[in-house]
Amino acid sequence: xxxxxxxxxxxxxxxxxxxxxxxxxxxxxxxxxxxxxxxxxxxxxxxxxxxxxxxxxxxxxxxxxxxxxxxxxxxxxxxxxxxxxxxxxxxxxxxxxxxxxxxxxxxxxxxxxxxxxxxxxxxxxxxxxxxxxxxxxxxxxxxxxxxxxxxxxxxxxxxxxxxxxxxxxxxxxxxxxxxxxxxxxxxxxxxxxxxxxxxxxxxxxxxxxxxxxxxxxxxxxxxxxxxxxxxxxxxxxxxxxxxxxxxxxxxxxxxxxxxxxxxxxxxxxxxxxxxxxxxxxxxxxxxxxxxxxxxxxxxxxxxxxxxxxxxxxxxxxxxxxxxxxxxxxxxxxxxxxxxxxxxxxxxxxxxxxxxxxxxxxxxxxxxxxxxxxxxxxxxxxxxxxxxxxxxxxxxxxxxxxxxxxxxxxxxxxxxxxxxxxxxxxxxxxxxxxxxxxxxxxxxxxxxxxxxxxxxxxxxxxxxxxxxxxxxxxxxxxxxxxxxxxxxxxxxxxxxxxxxxxxxxxxxxxxxxxxxxxxxxxxxxxxxxxxxxxxxxxxxxxxxxxxxxxxxxxxxxxxxxxxxxxxxxxxxxxxxxxxxxxxxxxxxxxxxxxxxxxxxxxxxxxxxxxxxxxxxxxxxxxxxxxxxxxxxxxxxxxxxxxxxxxxxxxxxxxxxxxxxxxxxxxxxxxxxxxxxxxxxxxxxxxxxxxxxxxxxxxxxxxxxxxxxxxxxxxx
Amino acid sequence: xxxxxxxxxxxxxxxxxxxxxxxxxxxxxxxxxxxxxxxxxxxxxxxxxxxxxxxxxxxxxxxxxxxxxxxxxxxxxxxxxxxxxxxxxxxxxxxxxxxxxxxxxxxxxxxxxxxxxxxxxxxxxxxxxxxxx
Numbered sequence: 001x002x003x004x005x006x007x008x009x010x011x012x013x014x015x016x017x018x019x020x021x022x023x024x025x026x027x028x029x030x031x032x033x034x035x036x037x038x039x040x041x042x043x044x045x046x047x048x049x050x051x052x053x054x055x056x057x058x059x060x061x062x063x064x065x066x067x068x069x070x071x072x073x074x075x076x077x078x079x080x081x082x083x084x085x086x087x088x089x090x091x092x093x094x095x096x097x098x099x100x101x102x103x104x105x106x107x108x109x110x111x112x113x114x115x116x117x118x119x120x121x122x123x124x125x126x127x128x129x130x131x132x133x134x135x136x137x138x139x140x141x142x143x144x145x146x147x148x149x150x151x152x153x154x155x156x157x158x159x160x161x162x163x164x165x166x167x168x169x170x171x172x173x174x175x176x177x178x179x180x181x182x183x184x185x186x187x188x189x190x191x192x193x194x195x196x197x198x199x200x201x202x203x204x205x206x207x208x209x210x211x212x213x214x215x216x217x218x219x220x221x222x223x224x225x226x227x228x229x230x231x232x233x234x235x236x237x238x239x240x241x242x243x244x245x246x247x248x249x250x251x252x253x254x255x256x257x258x259x260x261x262x263x264x265x266x267x268x269x270x271x272x273x274x275x276x277x278x279x280x281x282x283x284x285x286x287x288x289x290x291x292x293x294x295x296x297x298x299x300x301x302x303x304x305x306x307x308x309x310x311x312x313x314x315x316x317x318x319x320x321x322x323x324x325x326x327x328x329x330x331x332x333x334x335x336x337x338x339x340x341x342x343x344x345x346x347x348x349x350x351x352x353x354x355x356x357x358x359x360x361x362x363x364x365x366x367x368x369x370x371x372x373x374x375x376x377x378x379x380x381x382x383x384x385x386x387x388x389x390x391x392x393x394x395x396x397x398x399x400x401x402x403x404x405x406x407x408x409x410x411x412x413x414x415x416x417x418x419x420x421x422x423x424x425x426x427x428x429x430x431x432x433x434x435x436x437x438x439x440x441x442x443x444x445x446x447x448x449x450x451x452x453x454x455x456x457x458x459x460x461x462x463x464x465x466x467x468x469x470x471x472x473x474x475x476x477x478x479x480x481x482x483x484x485x486x487x488x489x490x491x492x493x494x495x496x497x498x499x500x501x502x503x504x505x506x507x508x509x510x511x512x513x514x515x516x517x518x519x520x521x522x523x524x525x526x527x528x529x530x531x532x533x534x535x536x537x538x539x540x541x542x543x544x545x546x547x548x549x550x551x552x553x554x555x556x557x558x559x560x561x562x563x564x565x566x567x568x569x570x571x572x573x574x575x576x577x578x579x580x581x582x583x584x585x586x587x588x589x590x591x592x593x594x595x596x597x598x599x600x601x602x603x604x605x606x607x608x609x610x611x612x613x614x615x616x617x618x619x620x621x622x623x624x625x626x627x628x629x630x631x632x633x634x635x636x637x638x639x640x641x642x643x644x645x646x647x648x649x650x651x652x653x654x655x656x657x658x659x660x661x662x663x664x665x666x667x668x669x670x671x672x673x674x675x676x677x678x679x680x681x682x683x684x685x686x687x688x689x690x691x692x693x694x695x696x697x698x699x700x701x702x703x704x705x706x707x708x709x710x711x712x713x714x
Numbered sequence: 715x716x717x718x719x720x721x722x723x724x725x726x727x728x729x730x731x732x733x734x735x736x737x738x739x740x741x742x743x744x745x746x747x748x749x750x751x752x753x754x755x756x757x758x759x760x761x762x763x764x765x766x767x768x769x770x771x772x773x774x775x776x777x778x779x780x781x782x783x784x785x786x787x788x789x790x791x792x793x794x795x796x797x798x799x800x801x802x803x804x805x806x807x808x809x810x811x812x813x814x815x816x817x818x819x820x821x822x823x824x825x826x827x828x829x830x831x832x833x834x835x836x837x838x839x840x841x842x843x844x845x846x847x
Contacts, residue, residue: 162806234803234830241833339721355728359735366739371750374743382747383767385817391742524802526781576806599806617804621778661781663803 002067005055005146009139012048012099015041016133020126027122035118038125039110045132046103053100056093056145060086066152069093069145075158077552081169086159088172091293091308092145097173098289099135102128102180105209109184113205120202123191124184131183131286134315142307161553161579161599167227171220175247178217179285182250184209185257186282189275193326198333200265203274207261208688210278214254215684221247222677233576233600233615235522235665237673238513240389242297245368246288249361253281256357259350259407266412267347268337272327273354275334279323284361286316297371342414349407356400363392398451401510404503405459408466423462430461442519452514459507463500470497490686498687505680512672516611520667526659536666538612539563545618545657546575547650553577554593554646556618556653558660560603572603574616574662588631589642590649594620611670617661623649748817753787754794761820765828768798768818774810783832787814797823802830809834 019041026034056069060083065071073093074086087093106128113121139145185206192202224244225237238244257277263269291297294309327334340347366373367384374382409423434457438450467486470493474485490497521536532541539562546557557575561568581587581596603614630637630645637645748767756766768787773795776785781801788795790813798818808814813835818825 160807233806239833339717343724362735363739366743370743370747374747377744381750382744383750384743384747388743388746392739524781595809597807597809615803619778 001055001059001064002146002148005052006144008048008051008055009136009144009146012045012052013133013136013140015044015048016129016136019045019129020133023122023126023129027119027126032118035122035125038122038129039114042103042110042125042129042132043107045129046100046107049096049100049103049136052096052146053087056087056096057084060084063156064152065154065156066149068147068149071149071153071156073157073159075156078156078159079164082159082164085163085169087145088176089159089163090145092139092143094172094176095135095139095143095293096145098176098180099132099139101173101176102135102183103132105177105181106132106184106187109206109209113188116205117188117191117197117202119195120188120191120197123194124187127187127190128183131187134311138308138311142311155582157582158579161577161597162231164599165227165231167223167231171223171227174216174220174223176220178213178215178220178247179250179289181209181213181216182254182281182285184213185278186285189278189282190323190326193275193330196330196333198271198275198330200268203261203264207258210254210261210281211258211684211688214251214258215681215688217247217251217254218677218684219681221251222674222681226674229613229670230602230604231600233602233617233663235613235615235663237670240367240386242368243288243292245364246284246291249365249368250281250284250288252357252361252364253277253284256354256361257281259357260354263347263350269340269347270351270354271334271336272331276327277354277358279327283316283319283323286312286319290316291368297368344410344415344420346407346410346412346415349403349410353400353403353407356396356403360393360396360400363396364389394448394452397510397513398448398455401452401455401459401507404506405455405462408500408503409462423465426465427458427461431455431458433457442515446518449514449518452510456507456511456514460504463503463507466500467497492691494689494691495687498683498685498689501683501686502680503683505676505678505683507676508672508679509676512669512674512676515669516667516673520665523662523664525662525664527662528659529657533662533664535612535664536610537564538569538666540572540612540614540664542660542662543571545654545660546573547653549643549646549650553579554650555601556620556650557601558603558616558618558662560614560662562605562612570605570612572605572612572614573601574603574614575601576616576618577601578620588627589634589637590627590630590645593646594623594627606671608671610666610668613663613665613667615663617663618653619658619660622658623653626652753789753796754792756818756820756825757794757796759820761822763819765817765819766825767815768796768825769813769815770795772808772810772812772814776810787816796825798825798827800827800832802827802832805832805834807834808832 019038022034022041023038026032026036026038056067058064059067059070060074061080063070063074063076063083069087069090069092073089074083078086088097106125110121110125110128117124188202188206192198221244224247228239229235229237254277257274260270260274260277264271264274290309290312294312340351342348367389371381371383374380405427406424409427411419411423415423431454434453435450438445438453442449467489470489471482471486474480474489475482478485478488480488523533523535525533527533527542529542529544532539534540541561541563543559543561546555546559548555555575555577557573560572560574562570562572577599578593579597579599581592583595584592586592587595600615600617603616605612626649634641634645748765750767750769753768753770756768759766770787770789773786773788776783778784783800783804784797785800786795786797798816799821800816815833815835817828817831819828
């Protein structure tokens with residue numbers, strides 16, 4: 001299996017090289033058969049890398065510790081579900097996942113466009129295979145995922161407990177799908193620039209892949225935030241960490257592109273801007289991957305110092321220089337057909353939306369790379385914290401949410417005063433109402449919090465009004481009932497109304513972010529059983545300590561009773577799991593449980609109005625003498641004896657616990673972040689779903705030749 | 715006003731806004747930044763209220779006193795270490811030998827950390843060696 005896995009990686013590189021050469025030769029010589037070889041090379045790359053993935057996943061599933069990767073990131077006690085995901089918890093495995101997803105998505109894109117964009121596609125194929133070849137080379141030379149461990153250990157290190165969360169199963173594949181999908185429009189943009197085919201046709205062909213990439217990246221970011229809130233013991237969902245920021249940058253430019261694309265399609269405007277956004281999104285996606293792997297910036301998520309930084313930097317340099325050069329060379333052919341007629345128009349709203357998004361991207365990029373900037377400018381590395389990011393991102397986010405209400409409602413070209421009144425009277429009233437309600441409910445909130453409440457209400461009202469007016473008009477013209485009229489309205493204009501649903505989702509998401517960050521109450525306390533604390537209007541009582549042993553870890557925690565005005569609200573059981581260090585010789589058979597990995601299990605009560613979040617940090621220092629004594633007396637305790645002794649410790653903790661440290665948070669509207677995210681995902685899926693007539697045409701296109709052949713044979 | 719004049723005004727306004735944003739970014743980022751440093755570099759700094767982002771590895775033998783965590787941070791590759799007093803959430807992966815980043819200010823003979831500023835590098839990213847058989 002080892003040989004098969006290694007051979008498949010070498011073959012993958014060979015396939016990529018053959019594909020690049022044949023695509024370029026086919027394009028230059030006008031030989032369609034060579035172009036087809038290039039395209040099929042991408043399918044072959046996907047097939048060969050699938051073999052590598054299967055070999056590795058099979059090794060993880062059967063705990064084959066002769067694979068170094070399996071021994072380092074899995075164990076016999078790792079649950080099967082997480083054995084499957086352990087592959088991408090390592091540098092080597094995640095690189096392989098990246099290039100496998102790239103080859104899969106690129107194969108799909110090339111298959112979907114094989115009958116269109118005949119001039120552009122070979123160059124796009126070469127670019128995509130070039131990226132694939134680059135990543136395969138990295139895995140072969142610098143981070144080989146298939147390395148032999150001889151002799152094989154009897155047990156592996158296991159998967160980091162923090163990653164044992166369902167979100168972590170799909171968070172990396174979603175993020176990487178977003179990154180790799182972002183390279184598809186990038187490759188086609190380079191192809192369009194090389195071949196001078198700069199009309200909107202190629203944009204229309206790859207729009208779905210851009211939207212799918214945006215959706216996957218957004219869902220990946222959301223899953224990461226959700227994991228952080230419900231699994232990590234710090235009580236937040238976003239920390240402005242460089243790696244988190246890096247995933248947000250291509251999402252922001254991708255959002256800008258999806259909006260400005262409409263202006264190019266409708267009015268032939270912003271062509272330089274659009275192609276620059278596509279190129280920037282692709283490059284930022286590679287940069288995001290680079291940041292995690294290079295160790296160039298201090299991040300909790302970054303892989304440690306590695307040798308991958310220089311190759312990545314070289315790749316980024318080539319991509320940036322060639323992209324900028326091509327745009328400059330083709331700037332005359334990218335001139336807009338029309339100019340902006342008025343600042344009161346949908347085009348202007350989209351333009352401002354783009355400026356806000358690119359402004360956000362620039363601010364976040366500046367803050368993220370500030371350690372490098374300051375080192376170049378002053379010779380000293382320095383970094384900025386969350387307050388600095390908030391200072392700029394909050395006003396820009398408020399403007400963005402307001403604009404997401406203006407865009408759908410304002411007229412194209414030039415809005416008249418009547419149009420403006422008709423479009424915005426109701427949303428403005430809703431915004432005013434939200435401001436007053438926010439003021440009354442939230443006590444003394446910040447102006448920015450109230451502004452975000454108003455912006456969200458404005459956007460939801462504007463979009464709701466569009467749905468209502470559209471459905472009512474359809475009801476009047478067809479006589480269908482209002483729900484049917486609404487359904488057919490959406491069904492016939494999926495891209496438009498799917499986009500509006502996304503706007504509602506984003507408005508709800510930002511509403512949740514604003515309320516939860518500005519109005520939350522956080523308390524750090526030390527309590528003994530029987531003591532209680534008040535957080536906002538809730539009383540949280542430490543009822544008793546908990547302690548139990550399962551086959552993987554020792555869990556120590558607390559049972560908390562939450563009440564409000566004397567009424568029971570919830571019972572929460574935060575705990576901390578102690579996983580044993582594999583090194584029993586150094587730490588002792590029992591001591592190793594307190595020297596291995598530990599992970600918090602958050603006690604969480606979610607609700608539409610607020611989340612009650614608790615974590616516990618048991619004081620295990622008081623057990624140190626007892627643990628040392630046991631380890632001295634029973635240095636060779638086997639698994640059964642260890643279980644008995646650990647149960648004694650758990651029992652002792654339950655009966656006589658020392659004061660424990662707690663973090664307790666009551667945070668309003670956190671759930672709205674996840675709900676808003678789900679609404680946005682639903683909207684994007686509506687926009688992505690093919691129209692019935694297009695799906696029918698596709699089915700006919702596939703089945704007609706088969707039918708013809710069958711009839712011919714008959 | 716003719717369309718060309720309007721476009722010029724828009725361009726000037728847009729460029730002016732971009733320049734203003736850029737100046738604000740530069741000014742505030744340099745003003746608000748914490749210097750990233752190592753134990754060896756801060757060992758002799760005075761208690762002048764400046765904050766530093768200290769990076770290094772946790773020395774074995776840290777302790778808790780009430781809600782306060784006392785630990786030492788040493789050079790990644792070296793022996794120089796400085797004491798840190800910290801209050802706030804202790805990340806789950808915090809252990810002796812782990813790489814941490816913490817924002818600190820000099821106070822007396824040691825350093826006092828900013829609340830909740832302690833971060834420990836995600837252990838999934840460590841390429842730990844598998845245990846011997």
